[in-house]
Amino acid sequence: MSLTHYLVLAAILFTIGAVGVLVRRNAIVVFMCVELMLNSVNLTLVTFARASGTVDGQVMAFFVMVVAAAEVVVGLAIIMSLFRTRRSASVDDANLLKY
Amino acid sequence: MTVAAAADQPTLADFGTDVWWIVLIKIVGVFVVLVLLTLFAIVFERKVVARMQQRIGPNRVGPRGYLQSLADGLKLAFKEDIMPALADKPVYFLAPVLATVPAFLAFSVIPLGPVVSIFGQQTPLQLTDAPIGVLVVLACSAMGIYGIVLGGWASGSTYPLLGSLRSAAQMISYEIAMGLSIVAVFLYAGSMSTSEIVAAQADGNQVSFFGLTFTGPGWYAVLLPVSFVIYVIAVVGETNRAPFDLPEAESELVGGFHTEYSSLKFALFFLAEYINMVTVSALAATLFLGGWRAPWPISIWDGANSGWWPLLWFFLKVVAALFVFIWLRGTLPRLRYDQFMRFGWKVLVPTALVWILAVATMRTVAREADLSTGQVALFVGVPIALLVIAVLLVVSRASNRATRIAATKAAAGSIHPTEAEPEVLPPAGPRRRPAGRTGPSRAEGGFPIPPMDLAVPPSPRLRSREAVAPDGAVVGTGRRSGAGTQEDVDD
Amino acid sequence: MSDFPFLLAMIAVPAVGAAAVTALPKGREQTARQLSLGVSLVVLLLAVLATIAFDVGGERFQLTTSVSWIPDFGVDFALGVDGIALVMLLLIGVLVPVVVVASWREEPTGRRSMRAFWAWLLLLESLMVGVFAATDVFLFYVFFEAMLVPMYFLIGSFGGPRRQYAAVKFFLYSLVGGLVMLAAVIGLYVVSANELGEGTFAFDALRQVEIDPGVQKLLFLGFFVAFAIKAPLVPFHTWLPDSGAEAPIGGAVLLVGVLDKVGTFGFIRYCLPLFPDASRELAPYVLVLAVAGILYAALLAMGQSDMKRLVSYTSIAHFGFIALGIFAFTTEATTGAVLYMVNHGIATGLLFLVVGMLIARGGSRLVGDYGGVAAQAPLLAGVFLVAGLASLALPGTNSFVSEFLVLIGSFPTRPVFTVLATVGIVLAALYVLLLYQRTMHGPPRGVLLEPAPEAPAPTTGGGGGATAATATLEAPAAAPARLRVRDLSRRELAVAAPMVALVIALGVYPQPLIDLIEPAVAATMSDVGADPAGVSPEAPVEGTD
Amino acid sequence: MLSQYVPIVGLFALAAAFALFSVTVAPFVGPHRHNRAKLAAYECGIEPVDQPLTGGRFPIKYYLTAMIFIVFDIEIVFLYPWAVANDALGVFGLVEMVVFIGTVFIAYVYVWRRGGLDWD
C-alpha cells in the first residue's frame, strides 16, 4: 500500500465526517462526525510525516489529539446541558433562534 | 544506557525477524501459557483463600484438587446459554469476545526470557517487542473496558448497567494512576520497550553516598518504590479485584456487569479477568522486578540469566504477584465506592505526579550538576519531600475544613451533624407512641431502629391501578387493606 | 488683522456654542435661545470681518490655516477661502441669525427640549462653514458627510408629521452620494500618489495633477453624483420636496439656502478645476439635466398644494439655473451662478420664512386652506410679495441680476439650452403669482376662519388639488366667522426686514459681490480651460422677460 | 517495516478465533429449557421495570469522571515521550514539564476544590 492510499482514505473519512455533520440531526452524532474529521486529519498528518521522513507530523497528531480531547470535554458539557433541559439532543429541536 | 547487556539479552532489532513457524510456536505458547496460568490462578486463589480462612479449599478433582478449575470450565460449557429478551443481541453476543481478545493481546510484549535456541533458531523468549512496547499493554487493557461496558449495557438490565458504569469509571480512574506510575520507569530506562526496560534493570545501580560507593539492586521496585506501590494499588483497581471489586459487588449489584451472562460467555469474562491479572503481574515483574532476570542471590550464579532458566524466575515472580492479589482479597474488605474513587483521584494521582517531578528533578540535577546520588537526595529530595508533606498537610486540612467546622458546631450542639431528612410524606396516622407517655422510647434510647410507622410511597404502577386511600394517607405497600391505619388508631 | 484665523474661529465658535447649549441645565430655554442668537451674530461679525480682510485682487485662497491632521492619509486641516466660498460664508452668517430669530417660538414636539434644536443648529452652522472653507478634499468630504447628522436630527426631531420618512430619505440620499464621492476621493488620492509620488488631498496640489481622461471621467462622475444629489438636479431630486416640506422652517431655510449650495459649490470648486477634460466632455449631459430640472420642477411646482413642497420645487428649478450657469463655462454665466447661489439663499430663504409664518398662523401647509390674508395682514402679504417676486426674478430684486447674468453668459455658448431655460422663467412667474394670489387675496378661506358654533369644522386635510373654486364654494357657509390672522409681530418683522433689505439692496447694487466672486470664477475658468472671454459682468441691466 | 507487529496480529487471530468459537458454540452445547422468566432481566425476584436506566439519565458523576480522565490521559500522552527523551532534553525539558504539570495541577486543584472528585 503506498502512502497515497492512506491519503485517499483520510480524505474519504474527512468527507464522510463533513457530510455527516451536515446531514445528521443528533448533536452527539454531529459531534462524533467532527471527531472523525479530526482523526482523518491525524491520519493525513502521520502519512505525510512518514513520507517526509520527519516526526513533525506525528507530533502534530499529538497536539490534535489533545485539542480533540479538550473539545470533547467542552462539547459534551454543552450538549449535555442542553440535553438535560430538553431531553433531546436533536439539532432540529433546537429551534428557538431563528430569523 | 550503560547496560553491559549479556550477549543473549535481546535488542529491539531481534524482533520481527523470526521465521513463520517460530512465530506460530510463540503464539500458541503464549496462548497456552495464559490459559494454563488462568486455570492455575483460579485454583491457586481458592486454595490460598481457603487457607487464610482456615479451610481446605477444593480437593476433589484431580490431584489435591488442582483440576478443579478445569472441571468448572467444562461445566460452564454445558450450561444453558441465555440471551435476555431485552438484550441488544449483537452487542451482547460480542461483548465477551471484546473483553477476552485484548486480554490475550496484552501479553504479547511481555518478555519471558533471553535469546534462546528453539530448534536451532536463535530467538528471544518473547512474542514480540516494539519501541513502544508498554503502550501495547496499556492499549489492550484499555480496550478491555469496552467489553465490560458494552456487556453491561447490552444486557438490558439494571444491575449489569450499573456494574458496567462503575467498572468503566473505576478502570479509567485507576488507569490514570497506573499510567503515571510507570512514567518514572520510562524516565530511568529511557525506553518504552519492555525488553530494554528489563535490560536496564540488569545491572546493579552504582550509588555513591557521600563517598561510600556500593551497588544496589537494579530493580525499579527498589529504585522507584513510590512508583511501584502506586502501580500495585492501581492495577488491583484496574483489574476489578478485591478490595476494589466494586463493579461486581455481590451485595450491591448481584454480579455486576455479567449478571445476565451464563455459560461460556460468562466463562470468557472470567477468563479475561484472570488473564488481565496475570498480565499485570507479568508487567509488574517486567517493569519493577527485573523481568526474567534472576533475583539477587541467584544472580550470583552466572548461568542463571541464560538459557531457559529465566522462564522459571519470571513465572516465580508472576506467581508471587498473583499471590499478592489473592492475599489482598483474603484480607481486605471491599471499599465503599466513594472511598475508592477518592483514593484513586485524590491520593494516587497527585502522589504520582509529584513523584514524577521529584524523580525527574533529581535525575536532571544529578546529570547537569554532576552530583552524587546522595547529595542530590539531600539537596533536592529532602526539600521536595518536605514541600510535598507540607502541601499534603495543608490540602488535607483544607479539604476537611467543612467537616471540622461542622464537627465543632455539632459538638457545641448548634447543628445536627447530618442534615435532617426532608419530610417527603405526611405521617400515615397518629403516632404509635402518643406524646404524652413518659419514659424514653427505644427510638430515642440508644441504638437506631427503623421507624415503626414507615410509609412507603406507592409504586407508579400501583397508583395507576388503584385509587389512593380515601383519607388521603398514602397506602403502604404490603399492607394494602386498611388494617395498618386501623392498627394505629387502636394503639 | 488678516493673520487672525477667521475661518477656524467661524468653525469653532458655533461648535463651542453648540456644546454650551447642550451643557445648559434643563429648562433654560430662554438662555439657550439667547446664546444661540449671540453665537450666530458673532459668526456673522466674523464673516464680515473676514470679508474686509479679504484682498480681492490677492491670491486665490486667503485667510488660510493649515495644520497637519492625519499625516498617514496626507490629510491637512487646511482652510482657506476664495471669493466664491467667502460669499457663501457671508450667506451663512446672515441666514443663521435670521433663522434663529425665526425659530424663536418654535415649539418642541412631545416632551423634547428645544435645547437640542439650538445645539444642532449651531453645529450645523459650524459644519457648513467648514464645508465651504475647506481646501483639503478629505476635509471637505468629512464636513460634507458630517453635515448630514445635524440636519438629519433637525428634520427627524423637529419636523412635520412625516419627518421620520423625510429624515431617513434625506440621509440615505446624501449618504449614497457621499459614499460614491468617497470612492472618487480615494481614487483621486491614489491617482495623485501615482502622479506626484506622494498622495495628497490638498486642493492646490491636486489641481496640478494630470489625470488620464478615462480616470478623470470616472472620478468626475463620483463627485458629480454626490453634488447632483446635494444640489438636486432632476433625477436625484426626489428627496428635497420631502425634506423641505417636513423640516422645521429654520431647517428648511438652511437646507435649501445653504446646504444644497454645497452641491453647486462642489461643481465649481471640485468638478471643474480637478477634472477639466471630463467637465468639458460631459457638460452637455449636465446641461440637459439642468434644463430638464428647470422645466420639470416648475411644472411640478404649479401642481403642488403644499406650500413648503411648492417652495422646494421652485428651488429645484433655481438649481437648474445655477447648474446651467456653471456648465456654460463662461465667466459671466458662472459668476451669475455663484451670485444666484447667494441670491437664491436669500430669496428662497425669505419665501420659506414667510410661508412658515403663514403656517404658524393657520396650522396648515395647504395652499387651499388660505385666502384673503392680505386684507388682514398687509405686512405679511407685503413681505410675501417681495419674496415671491424675488423668487421669480423680477428686475430690481436680487435674483434678477444673477438669473440675467446666467442667461446672458450661457447664450453665446449654449443658445438652445438658454432658450429652453427662459421658458422656466415664465413658468416661475406663474407658480409664484398663483401662490400669492390664492393665499393673499380673494375671500377668506380654510383654516383662517374661526368655525361658527353650528357650522361643521372646515376640512383642512383637503387632497392634493384643493382649488380656489371649491374653497370659494365653502366660504359662504362660514360667513359669520371672522378672520383671526395676526399681522407680523415685531420678532417676525425683525426676521423679515433684513432679508427684504438684502433682496432689494442686492437687486440694486450687486457689484461688491460680483467683485468678490469674479476673480475666483475667472481662476476656475482658466482651470477648466474655458474661453475666459465673454460679456463683462457690468453688462447693462435692462429688459425683462 | 512493521514486521514486529505481525505476531500480535497472529495472536489476535488465535484469541479471536477462540473467543468467537466459544460464544458461538455455547448455545449448541448447553441444554435448552425454555422459560419466560429466564429471558426477563434479573431483578432479584421483583417484577422488572422496563429499562429504568438506558435511555434515561445516568448520574452526572460518571460524565465528570470521564472528562477528568480525558484531561489526565492527555497529560500522560505528553509525559511518556518526555520521560523517554528526558536525558536528551536536559534542564529545558525539566522546566517545560514542571510548567506543564503545574498547569495541569492548577486544573486538578480546581476540580478537587469544586467537588469534581467527590462521590457521594
Added chain:
Amino acid sequence: MIEAPDLSLAALAPLLFVFGAACVGVLVEAFAPRDVRHPVQVAIALVGTLGGLVTSLLLAGERQVTAGGALAVDGPAVFLEATIAGLGALSLLLFAERSLDPARSAFVAAAAVPAGSPRDRELMTAPRVQTEVYPLATFAIGGMMLFVAANDLLVMFVALEVLSLPLYLISGLARRRRLLSQEAAVKYFLLGAFASAFFLYGLALVYGATGSIRLSAIREASAGEAGGGVLLVLGLALLVVGLLFKASVAPFHAWTPDVYQGAPTPVTAFMAACTKVAAFGAILRLLYVAFGTSEWTWRPLVYGIAIVSMVVGAVLGLTQTDLKRMLAYSSIAHAGFLLTGVLGYGSGPDGTGSGLGPTMFYLLAYGLTTIGAFAVLTLVRDGDGEATHLSQWAGLGRRSTLTAAVMALFLLALAGIPLTSGFTGKFAVFRAAIDDGAWPLVLVALLASAVAAFFYLRVIVLMYFSEPAVDGPTVGVPGLPTTLVLAVTVTATVVLGVVPGAVLDLAEGAARFVG
C-alpha cells in the same frame, strides 16, 4: 542532546501575563470563599489583561521570532495583542457589571442546574454569581493574543482552540433566556468544531505540500515551484475557510446571528470585538507571511468572499427585528469591509502591505465601537432582561437622552459617518484596496455601506423620532464598570474619528511582519 529552543520571556510577557492571570483565576475559584470571589476574580482578570496591554505596548518596535520559531513578536502581533488585551479588559468590565440586572449578573449562577427547574428559578434571583467566566474569558483572551502571534500553523491551531473553547462555554451561560443561550452554545460549538476541522485538514495538506508548518518555510516552498501545486492551494483554501469562520465572514457566518443573539450580551460584545481582531490577525499573517508570494492563489477567493460578506451582512441586516441579530449582521458586513483591507496587499517584499496598517486600525476602531454598542444594549431592559427587540427601542431618546445619544454615536460610527472612528477605518481600508486596483470591490463596499446605513438609521429613527411605547423598557442606571466602558468607547470612537493620526501612525508603523 536536543537543543533547547530559544525563548525570549520578555517578548512573551504579554502572553504570560494573561495566561498567568487566568491560572491564578482558576486557583482563586478553587480556594477563595464564595462571597469574596467575584471582586477578586474581576481584579485578577483586569490586572492580567491590563498587564498584557501594558507589556505589549512596551514591546512596541520589537521584531523577532522566538519560542523556537513558533511565535513571531513583530509589529502586527504586538499591535493586535495590545488591541485584544485592551478590548478584552473592556469586555471583562461588562462581565463584571452587577447593578443592571435585578438578578445581579448577566451570567447564570450555576450552569449545571437544568434550565427551568425549581432550583433554577430559585437561583435566578439569588445573589450568587458565576465567577468562572472570568478565568474562562481570560483564557480566551490569551488564546486570541497567541493567535495573532502564531508563526506556525500548529500554534495557530492550538491558539484557535484555546480561544474558542472558553467562548463556546461562556456563550451558553446567560442568566435569562437560558434555553436560547444553551442553544447558541451548541450551535456555536458544533459549527466551530466543524470549522476547526477544516483548518486542521488545511494544515495537514499544507504540511504535506511543503513539508513544514512554519509560515516562513511555507512561503519559501510556495515561492519555489509556481505556487506549490494543488495540495498547497487546497490546503490554503481550507485554512482560510477555518479562519473566515471565526471571523464570521459570509458565507461562513451561519452561526453569527444565532450566537450573538443567544449569548449573554457582554459575551457577545467580547466575541464581536476580540474574536474578530484575533481572527483577522491570523488571516493577515497567514496570507501575507505564508502565502505572500503566491498571492494569485488567494486573491480571487478573498475578493469574492469579501463581496458576498458585505452584501449578505448589509442585505440580511435590513430584515432583522432584533438588535443583537442586527449587530451580528453588521459584524458580517464589517468583516467584508475588513477583507477589503486585507486585499490591499501591497508591494512590500517583507510582508509589508498597504492593507495591513489600515486593517489593524479598522479592527481597533470597530472593536471599540461594537463593544460600546453592546454595552448600551445591556442598559435597556424590561421585565425579561434586556429588551433587544427593535420595537422596544421606540422613543428611547425620550426616556434617556444620553443613552440614546451614545447609541446613536455608535451606530453612526458603524455606518461610517465622518468624524467617527468608523469613517477613518473605512477610509483607510478602502484606500488600501483602491491603491491595489480593487475598484469594483470598493464600489460594492460603498453600496453595501449605504444599505447597511439604512438599518443603523432605522434604530436612530426609532429612538428619536418615534413615540415611546406605553409599556416600553426602562433604561438602567449603569454601574461603574459599564460606565467606564461607555466612557472609554465613546471617547475612542470620537477621538479616532477626529484625530486618528497618532493611532494610525502606530498601526502603520507596526505594519511589518517578521519571518
